[in-house]
Amino acid sequence: MIGRFLRLTLRGLADFRLHPVAQLLTMVAVAMVTLLTGLILTGFHTVNLELLKSRGQVEFQAYWKQDQSRDAVRADWDAIGAMPHLTDFATFTPEDALTELASTLGESGDFSWLAGDNPLPHSALVRFAVPPEAQEEGWAARLLTALKELPGVDTVNYTPFQTDLAQGWMTLSQVVIWPVLGFLGLVISLVVHNTIKLSLLTRMDEIEILSLVGASPSYIRWPLLTSGFLQGFVGASAGLGLLAGVHSLAADALDFAPFFIRIPFLPLEQMLMLAGGVTLVAMASSWVAVK
Amino acid sequence: MMVNVERLSYSFGTHWALKDISFTLAKGEFLFLTGHSGAGKSTLLKMLYGALPVTRGRASVAGMSLNTLKKRHIPGLRRKVGVVFQDFKILPHRTVFDNVAMALEVRGMPRAHLERRVRAVVRALGLDTKSYSPCEHLSGGEQQRVAIARSMVANPELILADEPTGNLDFDLTMHLMDIFKQFNTYGTSIIMATHSREVLDCVPEARILHLQDGRVVAEGEQPPGSDTCSCPPAPDADMAGSGDDTDALLPEGGRS
Numbered sequence A: 001m002i003g004r005f006l007r008l009t010l011r012g013l014a015d016f017r018l019h020p021v022a023q024l025l026t027m028v029a030v031a032m033v034t035l036l037t038g039l040i041l042t043g044f045h046t047v048n049l050e051l052l053k054s055r056g057q058v059e060f061q062a063y064w065k066q067d068q069s070r071d072a073v074r075a076d077w078d079a080i081g082a083m084p085h086l087t088d089f090a091t092f093t094p095e096d097a098l099t100e101l102a103s104t105l106g107e108s109g110d111f112s113w114l115a116g117d118n119p120l121p122h123s124a125l126v127r128f129a130v131p132p133e134a135q136e137e138g139w140a141a142r143l144l145t146a147l148k149e150l151p152g153v154d155t156v157n158y159t160p161f162q163t164d165l166a167q168g169w170m171t172l173s174q175v176v177i178w179p180v181l182g183f184l185g186l187v188i189s190l191v192v193h194n195t196i197k198l199s200l201l202t203r204m205d206e207i208e209i210l211s212l213v214g215a216s217p218s219y220i221r222w223p224l225l226t227s228g229f230l231q232g233f234v235g236a237s238a239g240l241g242l243l244a245g246v247h248s249l250a251a252d253a254l255d256f257a258p259f260f261i262r263i264p265f266l267p268l269e270q271m272l273m274l275a276g277g278v279t280l281v282a283m284a285s286s287w288v289a290v291k
Numbered sequence B: 001m002m003v004n005v006e007r008l009s010y011s012f013g014t015h016w017a018l019k020d021i022s023f024t025l026a027k028g029e030f031l032f033l034t035g036h037s038g039a040g041k042s043t044l045l046k047m048l049y050g051a052l053p054v055t056r057g058r059a060s061v062a063g064m065s066l067n068t069l070k071k072r073h074i075p076g077l078r079r080k081v082g083v084v085f086q087d088f089k090i091l092p093h094r095t096v097f098d099n100v101a102m103a104l105e106v107r108g109m110p111r112a113h114l115e116r117r118v119r120a121v122v123r124a125l126g127l128d129t130k131s132y133s134p135c136e137h138l139s140g141g142e143q144q145r146v147a148i149a150r151s152m153v154a155n156p157e158l159i160l161a162d163e164p165t166g167n168l169d170f171d172l173t174m175h176l177m178d179i180f181k182q183f184n185t186y187g188t189s190i191i192m193a194t195h196s197r198e199v200l201d202c203v204p205e206a207r208i209l210h211l212q213d214g215r216v217v218a219e220g221e222q223p224p225g226s227d228t229c230s231c232p233p234a235p236d237a238d239m240a241g242s243g244d245d246t247d248a249l250l251p252e253g254g255r256s
């Protein structure tokens, strides 16, 4: 029994030499579908990782009232320094601010004449990185309120851009990811199924003849299943190989200012799911080809 | 009863290819189906090996009723029956050996036994020098012999042969008919479609069912006539069909 299955398996493998071109084309088609799907998944994965990095990051510019004493401001700064999830905290006294302004403006900016009566307030650049588990509803607004409520603080500016983008992406991807995955699955199934079906057309005679001389369906199917497995597996592996090639060429394509995005390769579990899915579809298609 | 057919009819759409056919075939009997091209010979044979469904009338083959035949029983039916298809149905890319062995492989015969039997049958049909040639390199007559070899190799209870000598010259036809007759002598039932007088004359004891437009128009024994086959011509030099080889491919001790 085992010997028989082994022989049928070997026959499935040996059958590859009967229609080499058809088999090769099938594998190329499978590889291409795998590559395209891999590219789409990589795109998803990259955006996800990038936004994960910036998600929860928020930046505030705080300005103190002109009349605040140095000590009052320092007390506020200590309070900010004690706030949770603080990552960057740059403080500027009016003098610092003036020097900063002068250096930004370069040669033309000589503001030493202002030093006696500096019009600039105390200010600070405050950055928080709030981890996802601490992001309850309205967390950014609450931080804003906390800063505004400091006694000496005059105004607070808030750059919500990245946070909102990240939140938006989160919502969007949750809504979109399943339909997209479903669509990709459908495309893979259709393309791989039809390709395998076409490649089996070259073997319909054989299937018919085997059946006419009394072969059981499982006897007919086993070699086909073996070929289907091989076509799917080799095709998917080749597709992932191509994906790795494309990746090595393009990984650094966005790695410059202002993006600094290194495109990551697909995580192992996604690669396995992709290759496994393609192989399964190929085998299933070979299976249903025999009525 | 090996084959029992009662009031069998079959239509392709509106065209009735078989009308109200009834006959029986006992174990070990030889039956010829005759009639012009289009008379319905192939259609009848196809029904007997389960390639066309029995939709009207009753039929049973080798103890299996074709009326209640489930799809999963069809392989079992086909393993009891050896079929020589009119269009051969051999795999052109595979060798003579592989094509003949196929009939034994699907029955799960152990390899050593299988090789012995395939070699014996291939030799009896004069194909031993071509054993390992792909069938696409063979002539039409050689391909037909491959098809015949495959139908015989598993020692079926019943052989259905659809014009098995259509592409063969006289000498070869006589030789092959001799092999069919030996199988028959050992107990194998045979139904053979033909429209060749020579072939009919080879088996004077056989019954004949003459079809015309799907109907049986004549039935019975052969009219006594010239019996060209009772003493078959000596095989050609390149045909290795000696008596020993033929014996090797028949079942030991015959069929009971």
Ligand SMILES: Nc1ncnc2c1ncn2[C@@H]1O[C@H](COP(=O)(O)OP(=O)(O)O)[C@@H](O)[C@H]1O
Pocket (backbone or CB within 6 Å): B012, B015, B017, B035, B036, B037, B038, B039, B040, B041, B042, B043, B044
């Ligand atoms: N697959 C088919 N579809 C439609 N008509 C068919 C088909 N096969 C055979 N026929 C018709 O059935 C009749 C009997 O054909 P067949 O059994 O092949 O005759 P024979 O073998 O005696 O030459 C013919 O008229 C033929 O045209």
Ligand SMILES: [Mg+2]
Pocket (backbone or CB within 6 Å): B038, B041, B042, B043, B086, B162
């Ligand atoms: Mg015919």
